[in-house]
Amino acid sequence: MSNKRIYLCGFLIAGPVVHSHAVWRNPKYETPFLKLDHYVSIARTLDQGMFDLLFFADRLAIADRYGSSHEMGIRLGDQDATRMDPMPILGAMAAVTKHIGLGATRSTTYDAPYNIAREFSTLDHISSGRAAWNVVTSMNDGEAQNFGAVSHLGHDARYDRADEFMEVTTKLWDSWDEDALVLDRAAGIYADPAKVHYINYKGSYFQSRGPLNIPRSPQGRPTIIQAGSSGRGKAFAARWSEIIFALQPNLGRMQSFTKDVHAALASAGRPPTAAKVLMAMMPFIGATRAEAEAKRDLHDSLVDPRVGLSTLAAHANADFGDLSLDATVDEIASTGSQGNLAALRSIAGDGAMTIGDAGRIYGAGVMCPRAVGTPDDVADQIISIVESGAADGFVISPAFLPDTFDEFVRHVVPILKARGFLPSQPAHGTLRDRLGQGA
């Protein structure tokens, strides 16, 4: 391959919407988002279509911040109206795919390190080294209340806890030496106890004795994905992650985000290649530009701005239901994701963005930038972003399912291959090998 390799990831939520809140309203057919076949068939498409990874974003509560009620989110179907647990789905996907990495989101604020270490070790074994964990610190009070807390931990405290969570899980994954399994059937020796270690971890948030009750998995530990976008979030990502997922609405913000990530990696003593930065992108692909624009317009016409506001309120952990749709987004006080609100303000540029506009943008795609046009147009746009150094690849966010992935794999992937940005055959080995990051 002569050109810079582009990495591709498919974005999913195990529910009716993704970034696009119109997914379940596909005019062509019902989207069977509660059925396993739906997900398994998407996984097959992406696996055969040279995607490196797919992952499920996730959250642990319905959204009821907007107007302090679940009325809007449940009635209109916001991002949190339904989210099934991704792990069983990934197990089924592992059975029918060969190459693609399989990622789930799990929270360091509401999960326990021992459970997480087991889940990802299991997924890594049964997928022969393709497990990935999108590490999140969670966002809002609804999630806190589902786990017995009154309100969400403070922003930086969540990341302190997350650092400790990673230390514990890493020690658990390392608690079995690579050669601890003996499997001497004739002598009846299963494993070497000297190579299986107690970890005796005692920190401020967690204690765990260990060892894990699963032998070391093919990757040793799952490939780590992270998507925090605040300064503290980037420092955390620079310390732990191998894939950084970002949603930046335009090229300028992509470039400065990636520059910041490279600086944070340097401060953590890691080279810029240690973590691949993948940017969210929502393609609308047509045989002609007019056809692609018509698809986009149809999609956007299916989005009610109030459904976007319900999701935005959950992301921002803020109830701005009493603010008029003509008020500006500057009036929203966030205690949730700071990065997302900053991006929203930046779209407005010098002009003020109203809350009504924010609802439309959020509902249509949570600010995902778009590539609208023929397959060549879409390929050109994503190649130019990678060539500018703003990203190592993309998290492709579907407008409709399975349509967007089918179209991207059928029409754009062959162009990327022909132009030398994707290998002609899938690489062998684990997900981490495929990312060129070794074990």
Ligand SMILES: Cc1cc2nc3c(=O)[nH]c(=O)nc-3n(C[C@H](O)[C@H](O)[C@H](O)COP(=O)(O)O)c2cc1C
């Ligand atoms: C692009 C992007 C995707 C995210 N996906 C999830 C998710 O699926 N589930 C979740 O609980 N948090 C998700 N988050 C939240 C972050 O992981 C993080 O907990 C939150 O943004 C607060 O950190 P920050 O202020 O550093 O952005 C996402 C954030 C961003 C920017």
